[in-house]
Amino acid sequence: MSARLSSDAAFRLLGRAGYGARPGEAEALARQGLGAWLESQLAAPVVEPAVEAAIDRLDAPAEDPAQPRTLRQPLSALAPLMDTSPEARLPPEARARPRLELQLATLVRKARAAGQLRERLVEFWHDHFNVSFLAGPRVAVALPDYDRRIRTQALGNFRALLEATATAPAMLYYLNNQSSRAGAPNENYARELIELHTLGRAAYRGAAADGAAVPLLPGGVAAQYVDGDVWEAARAFTGWSVAAGQVAEGQRRLPDDFAFAYVAPWHDGHRKQVLGQVLAPFAPAMADGRRVLDLLAFHPATARFVCGKLARFLIGGPAPAAEARAEAVFRTQREAPDQLAHTVRALVDGPEILAPKAGRLRRPLDVVAAAVRAFDLPFAPNRALLRQMAAAGQEPFGWPAPDGQPLDAGPYLGASALRARWAMLGTLTRPAGLAPSLAPLVGRPVAEVTGRLAALALGPEAARPARLIAEVWLAEGGGPAPDQAALGRLAGWVLAAPEFQAL
Amino acid sequence: MPLTLHRRDLARLGYGVAAAAGLRGLAFAAQPAPLLIVVNLRGGWDGLHVLSPANDRDFVELRAEALRTTEASGLRLDASPSVDFRLHPEGAALAGLWRAGRLAIWPAAGVPQPTRSHFEAQALLAVGHGARAEGESGPGWLGVWAEAAAPPGRIAAVSAAGGLAPMLAGGRRGLAVSALDGGLGLPGGAVGAAMLGALYGGGPGPAAPAGREAIAALATLDAKLARDAEGRVLPYRPAQGADYQPAEGFGRALATVAETARLTPGLVAATVELGGWDTHDGQAGRLAGRLRVLAAGLDALATDLADLPRPWTLLVVSEFGRRLRANRSGGTDHGRAGLMLACAGGAGRRFGLARHLGAWPGLAPDALEEGVDLRVATDYRAVLRQVVVELAPAGPKLP
Numbered sequence: 079m080s081a082r083l084s085s086d087a088a089f090r091l092l093g094r095a096g097y098g099a100r101p102g103e104a105e106a107l108a109r110q111g112l113g114a115w116l117e118s119q120l121a122a123p124v125v126e127p128a129v130e131a132a133i134d135r136l137d138a139p140a141e142d143p144a145q146p147r148t149l150r151q152p153l154s155a156l157a158p159l160m161d162t163s164p165e166a167r168l169p170p171e172a173r174a175r176p177r178l179e180l181q182l183a184t185l186v187r188k189a190r191a192a193g194q195l196r197e198r199l200v201e202f203w204h205d206h207f208n209v210s211f212l213a214g215p216r217v218a219v220a221l222p223d224y225d226r227r228i229r230t231q232a233l234g235n236f237r238a239l240l241e242a243t244a245t246a247p248a249m250l251y252y253l254n255n256q257s258s259r260a261g262a263p264n265e266n267y268a269r270e271l272i273e274l275h276t277l278g279r280a281a282y283r284g285a286a287a288d289g290a291a292v293p294l295l296p297g298g299v300a301a302q303y304v305d306g307d308v309w310e311a312a313r314a315f316t317g318w319s320v321a322a323g324q325v326a327e328g329q330r331r332l333p334d335d336f337a338f339a340y341v342a343p344w345h346d347g348h349r350k351q352v353l354g355q356v357l358a359p360f361a362p363a364m365a366d367g368r369r370v371l372d373l374l375a376f377h378p379a380t381a382r383f384v385c386g387k388l389a390r391f392l393i394g395g396p397a398p399a400a401e402a403r404a405e406a407v408f409r410t411q412r413e414a415p416d417q418l419a420h421t422v423r424a425l426v427d428g429p430e431i432l433a434p435k436a437g438r439l440r441r442p443l444d445v446v447a448a449a450v451r452a453f454d455l456p457f458a459p460n461r462a463l464l465r466q467m468a469a470a471g472q473e474p475f476g477w478p479a480p481d482g483q484p485l486d487a488g489p490y491l492g493a494s495a496l497r498a499r500w501a502m503l504g505t506l507t508r509p510a511g512l513a514p515s516l517a518p519l520v521g522r523p524v525a526e527v528t529g530r531l532a533a534l535a536l537g538p539e540a541a542r543p544a545r546l547i548a549e550v551w552l553a554e555g556g557g558p559a560p561d562q563a564a565l566g567r568l569a570g571w572v573l574a575a576p577e578f579q580a581l
Numbered sequence: 582m583p584l585t586l587h588r589r590d591l592a593r594l595g596y597g598v599a600a601a602a603g604l605r606g607l608a609f610a611a612q613p614a615p616l617l618i619v620v621n622l623r624g625g626w627d628g629l630h631v632l633s634p635a636n637d638r639d640f641v642e643l644r645a646e647a648l649r650t651t652e653a654s655g656l657r658l659d660a661s662p663s664v665d666f667r668l669h670p671e672g673a674a675l676a677g678l679w680r681a682g683r684l685a686i687w688p689a690a691g692v693p694q695p696t697r698s699h700f701e702a703q704a705l706l707a708v709g710h711g712a713r714a715e716g717e718s719g720p721g722w723l724g725v726w727a728e729a730a731a732p733p734g735r736i737a738a739v740s741a742a743g744g745l746a747p748m749l750a751g752g753r754r755g756l757a758v759s760a761l762d763g764g765l766g767l768p769g770g771a772v773g774a775a776m777l778g779a780l781y782g783g784g785p786g787p788a789a790p791a792g793r794e795a796i797a798a799l800a801t802l803d804a805k806l807a808r809d810a811e812g813r814v815l816p817y818r819p820a821q822g823a824d825y826q827p828a829e830g831f832g833r834a835l836a837t838v839a840e841t842a843r844l845t846p847g848l849v850a851a852t853v854e855l856g857g858w859d860t861h862d863g864q865a866g867r868l869a870g871r872l873r874v875l876a877a878g879l880d881a882l883a884t885d886l887a888d889l890p891r892p893w894t895l896l897v898v899s900e901f902g903r904r905l906r907a908n909r910s911g912g913t914d915h916g917r918a919g920l921m922l923a924c925a926g927g928a929g930r931r932f933g934l935a936r937h938l939g940a941w942p943g944l945a946p947d948a949l950e951e952g953v954d955l956r957v958a959t960d961y962r963a964v965l966r967q968v969v970v971e972l973a974p975a976g977p978k979l980p
Contacts, residue, residue, distance in 0.1 A: 254862040257910035265914040266861035273698055284713070285695035286951055305697050305951070439787050469759070471743045478856055479623065481700055487787045488744045492757025493765075493795035495743035496788070500777065501768040539785065546779045554772045567769075575780045579788035 082111055087432040089537030093581045094392055094431055095119070096194025098448030101515060101534055116426055120419045122193025124229055129190045133183045136458055148176040149183055153223040153247060154335040160219050160322065170215075177211040177218040178461070180225055181474045185459040188447035199232040199422065200225075201443070202391050204475070206384075207243040207275060208482035209252040211475050216251045220336070221475055224248035233419040236384065237375040237412065240275065244371060245338040247320045253480065256319040258312065260346035268312035270480045272303055276374035278383030292354075299373060300353040310350045314357060314366035317345030340364050353377070381408045389425060390485060394438035394581055397430035434538075437581040439487040442472040442499065444581070449506050449573050452535040454513035466505070469498035499579075504570040516569075521559045524548045524568070531565075531572045543575035613891030614732055615973040616842055616927075618851045618882075619723060619748060621706075622875070622899035624859030625699060627913055628920025629902060629955060630868055631672060632658075632688055636665040639944040645907040647865045660686060660938045671872040674880035678924050683883065683932055685925075685968075687939030689918040689958040691901055695950065697915040699859070702900035707747035709979070711962055720751025722979065726969065727850035728752045729977035734847035735801045741834035741841075746852035756798040760833060761840055764814040765803035767796065774800075805844040823885035828878030831855045835882045842889065858899060862910040879924060888928045894972045896965075897922040902955055905944060917954035918942075921961065923968050933971040939964070 083091075089104040091112065096119075099107075107115050134147070148156055158166070159173050191197045207228065211218035224246050231239035243249050249267070250256040258264035273279050283292055286306030293301045300307070319341050323334035327343040340363050350357040350366065353373055357366050374380060385404040389397050404425040411417040430436060440448065446467065450457045467473055471490040477483040489495065519527050525548040532540035532547070547568060552558065560568060572578070633650035634640050640649065655667025656676040666688065668676050678684040692702050693711040705711065709722030724738060727749070731737035737754035740746040749755040758765065767773045774796075781792035807815040817840040819825065825832030831853065838851040855878075857871050879895065886893055902919030921939070925932040940958035942948045950956045966979045 254910055254912070257862055259909035262906065262908045264861050264908045264910040264912065266859075269697070269915065273700070279698060279701055282696075282698055282701065288695075308697075437786075469743065479699070479859075487791075488747065488750060489742075490744060491788065491791035491795075492740065492742065492744035493799050494757055494759040496792055496795045497765070497767065497799060498743065500773075504768050504773075542784065543780060547776065550772070550775045550779050554775055556772075571769075571776045571780070574777060576784035576786055576789040576792055580786035 083108055083432060086434075086538040090434065090437070090581070091115075091426075091432055092194070093448065093537075094394060094437060095198060095426055097188045097197065097444060098451040099534075099537065100451045101454060104537060112432075113427065116195075116423060119193060119195035120233060120416075120423060122191075122196050124196070126191055126193060129187055129192075132190055133186050136182055136186070137460070147179060148219075149179040149222050151222075153220055154337065156219050157334060157336050160216050160336050162215055173215040173219055177221045177475060178464075180222050181464055182459045184225075184474050185443070185446060185463070186457065188443060189450040189457050195422065195426075196229075196232055198392065199418065200229050202388060203228045203232055203239065205391075205477075205482035205485075206387065207239075207249065208477055208480050209246075209248045209475070210478045212478045213252050216336075217248050220246070220248035220251065231418075233416065233422065235413075235415050235417045236380075236408070237371065238415075239418070240371050240375050241368070243275070244271070244315075244318065244367065247336050247338065250318065250320050250338070255315055256322075258316050258318070259344050260313070260316045263309075263312040263316045263346065265308055265312040268315060269308045271370075272308060272311065272374065274480055274482070276383070277303055277377055277379040278387075280383065281377075281379040294354060295378065298354055299377065301379070303353060307352050310352045310357075311370050313346045313348075313350050314352065314370045317341045317343075318364070318367055319344065376412055378409065381405045384408065385421065385425070388421070389430075390438070392422075392425060393431045393436050395430075395433070395436040397436065400425050400428050400430040403428065438485060439490060440579050440581055441483065441485075441490060442467040442470040442502070443474060445470075445499065445503060445573070445579065446506065448578070449503060449535070452573075453507065453531070453569055454515055455506060456513065463502070463506075466498060466502035469494070470502055471495045471498075500574045503573040503578075504567075507566045507569040507573065516565065519560075520562050520565055524551055524556065524558055524560055527560055527565060528568055528572065531569050532575075535569075535572050536575065536577045539577040543572060543577055547571045547575075612975075614847055614849050615730065615976065616849055616851065616889070616891060616893035617723070617726075617969065617972055618838060618853065618893065618895040619746075620875075620879075620895060620897045621746065621748070621852060621854045622858050622897065623699075623703065623854055623856040624899070625702075625901045625903060625915060626858040626871075626899040626919060627860060627864065627868060627903040627916075628688060628899075628918070629905065630864065630913075631669050631872060632686065632920055633667050633669075634664045634688075634941070634944065635667040637944055639946070640905070643906050643944070645911075647911065648907050648913060658686075660936070661941065664941055664943075666938075669869070669872055671869045672876045674876040674883075675922070675924075678879070678883060679936065682935035683925055685923040685932075685934035685937035685939075687921040687959050687964050688941050689902075689955055690921040690939060690961050690964050691918040691957040691959075693957060693960050695917070697901065697917070697954075699900055699915070704747070706898060706900055706961065707750070709962060709965070711960060721746070721748040722965070723850050723852065724749040724752030724755055726977060726979060728754065730973060731849045732847045734845070736798055736841075736845050736848055738850035738852075739838060739841050739845075739848060740852045741837040742852075742854065746854065748852055749850065753794075756795075756802070756841075758799075758802065758837065758841070760837055761802070761806060762814065762816060764806055765799040767799070802841065802844065819881065819885040820888060821884045823881045825878065825881040825885075828874050828881060831874050831878045832881060835878050836885075839882060839885050842886070842893070846891070860903070861908065861912040861914060864907075864912040883924055883926055887926050889926065890928050892925070892927040892930050892972055894923055894925045894932075894968055896968055897924075898961065904953060905949065905955065906953065917950045918957040918959075919955075921959075921964050923964075925972075934967065 085108040088107040092099040227242040253267040255267035283302040289304040321332040321339040347360045349359040407424040408421045411420045528544040528548045532544035635652045704717035727738040740757045745757045825836040834853045903913035903916040942956040942958040
């Protein structure tokens with residue numbers, strides 16, 4: 079029922095909507111057709127038991143392997159790690175553990191999950207709603223909780239996802255809303271909520287004084303925002319905090335389970351005006367903040383900004399028609415629990431994502447996952463790999479600024495970043511040997527070996543690197559019939575080719 | 582992101598293309614090349630806390646005491662006859678540079694476009710634009726200048742980072758290198774160099790030209806590194822006992838710039854970033870910690886490069902300053918004008934901007950932008966022009 083596509087197009091689709099083709103996967107998708115593949119991807123479960131079992135089999139990253147894993151525990155169980163008082167006397171290692179476990183689990187999920195499209199969306203939303211473990215131990219410890227929130231709604235509903243992040247302890251600490259108080263609120267969250275999470279910078283008009291000149295949408299909502307909207311929105315979120323044993327004015331001590339807490343005495347209850355809409359004074363608990371989230375989530379600028387960004391992420395090149403399809407669906411399905419699945423379907427179900435000229439640079443997370451998938455490499459990520467990824471320009475959950483890990487090629491194409499990338503790709507194919515499926519290549523002529531390896535990793539772009547690598551290999555004195563170790567090195571050079579660095 | 586600088590970019594920025602090409606060969610052939618180092622403090626540092634108008638009544642009244650530098654706590658600069666500017670105690674090294682006539686200060690500089698967005702202000706700062714209407718795309722202003730100012734040679738500019746800073750983006754002779762220790766050889770030794778050379782000799786996509794440039798530039802710099810008898814790269818030894826260690830990663834980046842500058846007489850531009858200034862929360866401790874690192878780094882560089890046989894200027898920029906009134910998180914939110922600094926050195930250098938203090942609009946209610954923020958009294962591009970002209974009077978001008 080769905081249109082057939084060439085295996086070259088299928089290969090490109092798997093690199094863009096997923097983390098690259100496994101051996102034989104592009105051919106299978108070509109037979110299956112785009113539509114059927116897309117439906118099976120959108121129906122993939124949030125949790126894949128086989129992948130989670132592979133994660134549980136990883137060596138414990140901490141010095142004390144007897145400690146229970148933190149990844150599976152609710153945030154309340156990690157409360158002791160959130161204690162930043164000097165009396166806590168926690169080694170930094172203990173606090174680093176949750177984010178380290180999540181970093182390694184993330185690598186395994188990208189490389190192994192059957193639900194590749196969901197993993198792509200999880201990555202997209204982590205970038206979009208960025209928090210960084212570098213901001214402090216509380217953000218770092220809260221990361222697994224944050225990841226569960228994003229994972230659950232990745233193909234769900236944007237408004238629900240927005241509130242899941244707004245009430246996430248990781249976000250409340252990262253953008254400081256937990257300490258925001260009536261009277262002189264902290265503007266950090268409100269600023270980035272509007273600029274980065276919803277309306278986008280294209281809708282920023284600037285100075286508060288310019289608010290009067292902003293045109294109104296049908297219904298009276300302002301089409302753009304000014305600083306005054308940020309200031310008012312910040313007031314709306316006062317009192318959205320984290321229960322960390324504080325004492326609020328006139329209240330009992332809050333629990334210290336590090337759950338989200340709405341603290342009424344910290345909320346500014348007076349009348350506010352956001353995007354031209356009046357927020358009535360003394361509304362019920364959380365109503366002001368929720369009203370702002372509604373205004374933002376359902377604003378047309380948000381649909382445009384989010385869908386445009388998603389198109390750049392999944393498709394790569396400019397794709398105005400695909401963006402327009404996605405934007406229309408995002409808006410009409412705004413109440414649907416699977417609004418984002420519909421949106422992604424509209425974006426991907428078209429010619430744009432298959433086009434040879436689309437695509438973008440693979441970031442370090444992309445290249446690692448794609449390398450593992452291309453050759454079915456045995457994969458046990460560790461701290462050394464994370465260090466190499468950082469040197470190549472991306473450590474998962476480590477981008478310090480709220481704009482999230484850049485999609486632009488700049489940070490990854492500097493001389494040092496490329497040198498680190500090449501070294502990283504070389505080590506991936508070495509230590510543990512290659513996949514059993516590649517064993518028949520041992521002892522075969524080098525041109526045949528590089529031809530096969532390049533076909534797996536580079537699909538339609540295999541010919542040039544396959545020829546060059548074989549030529550240089552022989553010219554540099556490599557054996558004409560590579561053994562197992564030589565096969566690993568040749569696989570590493572295939573991954574280093576410029577063809578592999580773009581989607 | 583364009584990787585090469587087009588002639589039209591040079592023309593757009595006001596360089597006669599022929600003149601720019603000629604400058605390379607002529608202007609600096611006879612004299613040592615200048616070096617402009619830009620330190621970008623991402624996040625928007627609180628200039629009002631780093632350098633406080635300690636006797637300003639509006640300031641004292643409106644700014645929480647923990648977030649200002651006072652007559653009791655701060656270092657006196659005697660920079661102005663009317664305003665008692667006091668430097669944060671963690672910036673003691675900067676006070677020393679000021680007294681030595683090696684520092685210039687603009688206390689109320691910024692992007693003219695009213696914006697309190699990090700990312701808009703940073704984007705404008707990178708391309709050297711003043712307003713949204715001018716756009717945010719195009720080559721970095723520093724890369725354009727470096728391209729025109731540098732003598733012939735493979736490396737004209739360096740970012741001490743994995744990737745090129747946006748200010749340098751677009752220049753063909755920019756190198757991003759995060760560290761030099763251990764050398765810059767390619768993985769896989771001679772075979773690796775041959776493989777990567779062949780693979781990146783052509784090929785599609787954005788990585789191919791970047792890889793070509795990286796391979797050539799890494800080889801150029803690697804060949805210049807000092808080595809012992811066994812061929813191991815010797816660690817960098819700063820001059821005059823300068824110590825980059827207390828400045829941590831920022832210090833290592835500055836040391837990379839200093840060593841690259843010593844190895845590359847034609848290097849005319851460099852960038853280093855130091856983040857962590859977005860102090861919406863707990864500012865007192867966080868700002869002190871950041872400033873300690875910044876001052877230690879600048880002190881080390883100023884010492885190390887004091888005798889560099891060519892003139893250099895280090896410019897400190899940040900996308901904006903912060904709000905006059907603090908929030909209840911013990912922090913400050915995004916404001917408008919901020920603090921810019923320039924520090925200079927080089928053998929026999931007389932800094933033409935020594936003890937220069939830029940315009941100060943004051944903090945009276947009617948002097949504030951939108952009633953809340955220090956007004957932008959100096960367009961940051963005027964500072965760039967002033968610094969560039971002083972550093973390289975015969976070189977290309979900024980638009």
